[in-house]
Amino acid sequence: MASSRPRSAPRPGFRVAAEPAYVLHRYDWSESSLILDLFTRAHGRVAVVAKGAKRPYSQLRAVLLPFQRVSASFSSREEGGAEVHTLKAAEWAGGTAMLTGAALLTGFYLNELLMKLLARADAHPRLFDAYAATLPGLAADDETVVQAALRAFELTLLREIGVLPELGLVTLTVEPLQPGAAYALHGEAGVRLARAGEPALRGATLMALDAALDSGSLEAMQQACAASLPELKSVLRPLLHYHLGTPVLRTRQLMMELQQK
Structure with missing residues (x-):
């Protein structure tokens, strides 16, 4: 039946x-x-x-x-x-010429960040647009332009996946930053006063970065990053490594090996 x-x-x-x-x-x-x-x-x-x-x-x-x-x-x-x-x-679908040389390695660094920090099937249209707009800057002759593009993308990525603290406030006390004071970015504690010898950014710099992030303009982000590139790189690197769970990325290791030859 x-x-x-x-x-x-x-x-x-x-x-x-x-x-x-x-x-x-x-x-x-x-x-x-x-x-x-x-x-x-x-x-x-x-x-x-x-x-x-x-x-x-x-x-x-x-x-x-x-x-x-x-x-x-x-x-x-x-x-x-x-x-x-x-x-x-x-x-x-059109776009810029293929990256070559140092720009190629830098591009693979961005790709490695995305593969390690983005969950599958988690859409981030703003981050996609930032990635597309960042790629042409990687081929610039001016190293300042390249580094500003990298730092702006790293900050945008951390903000998009929800692990970047609000840069205009001390995280634990929710107090406004003092423009002349030095602050560190910590993986767990967020924005806090820097300790002696610790990589740090002035409060005024963090507030400018926070305003640029809120504006949604990648160009504004790159301009804000360009104003303090060495310090920003020193502050962002340990924060990225904290969320990546590894001290060295494959692309970074390759860059260092090539520089030593």
Whole structure:
């Protein structure tokens, strides 16, 4: 006797069409295919398999490159149940020339930060736009421009994932900063008065950075960072390492090794 229990309707498939994306990393999956870690504007980090992308005649070979903005279409049977989606199509979406030399390594540093600090499927459209706007600055001839772009992106990333304390207040006491006083950024205590010999920023600098972050303008952020680059780098590095859970990133280690040759 046939069962009278109603059959559940199949769940609709998960499909995304023409999504702005960047390739953060690529892994060999088979002799002919790749698994890609994509940073997308509306869906955050997603993993996709690009079948046949390694074949000599594949049109994807020239498209699926780091730092090149692409328009990606991908799908899976279920959004939440699929660790890896299937790439259906990808087209170059314009943008700047491919990074080379030192700028290439710096770009990979940004990609490593995103892969280690962003959870999968956690969308950050503002961070995506900041990443796209930061890439051209990495190829600048002026090192001050490059460093300001890096610091501005690091601060934007920390703010977007919710681990950057409010820079205009002492975290534990919620007191306003004193413009001339020296403050440290601590992974757990947030903004606090700096101790002797500790990397620190003046209160006026932190307030300027806080205002630039609140403005939502990456250009304003870069200008604020450029005013105190050495001190800002010294303060941000241990904060980043605290949240990364590691003292040295692979790209940083490679940069140091190349500088020693």
